[in-house]
């Protein structure tokens with residue numbers, strides 16, 4: 001069965017409260033990472049329709065700080081699928097509560113794995129990118145996966161080379 005990235009689209013809204021901030025009055029990185037993981041897991045769960053676990057985070061870029069009192073929008077959708085794993089792209093934007101001025105704060109790419117009732121990775125539906133931006137995100141996700149697999153292979157070879 002094929003699914004569209006739209007089937008896994010998630011938007012979560014939060015507000016930055018004092019308990020979310022660091023000494024500078026901007027959001028603590030771990031808080032926003034937790035929101036990213038939750039939005040990503042919901043998106044992966046909507047695609048796979050079973051339990052999912054976070055396998056890895058390929059990239060997480062803090063582009064601009066998020067300020068106390070600002071509204072935060074966390075958007076996620078599945079960019080690409082493997083057999084049992086899927087890459088979810090997450091974008092975090094914030095908004096000044098009074099002026100409505102918007103900021104792009106974080107972009108992140110996470111891999112989730114679908115887990116069956118036997119506790120093992122389970123096959124998932126494939127994704128079918130249709131629009132130009134879905135195709136671009138699919139292509140970029142494939143490049144990140146290829147680069148992750150290549151790096152893991154090279155590290156393994158290096159480990160074998162230096163082993164006594």
Ligand SMILES: CC(C)(COP(=O)(O)OP(=O)(O)OC[C@H]1O[C@@H](n2cnc3c(N)ncnc32)[C@H](O)[C@@H]1OP(=O)(O)O)[C@@H](O)C(=O)NCCC(=O)NCCS
Pocket residue numbers: 052053054055056081082083084085086111113121
């Ligand atoms: C993620 C996990 C299920 C993978 O298990 P595994 O036995 O290594 O699975 P496999 O080697 O059969 O790989 C299954 C899929 O996961 C992918 N995968 C495994 N480790 C990965 C990693 N570190 N990063 C990205 N993808 C990974 C594989 O590429 C494969 O994808 P595919 O089926 O689409 O080709 C396992 O490592 C695990 O349970 N990790 C802990 C997860 C966790 O606790 N997360 C935090 C709380 S949710």
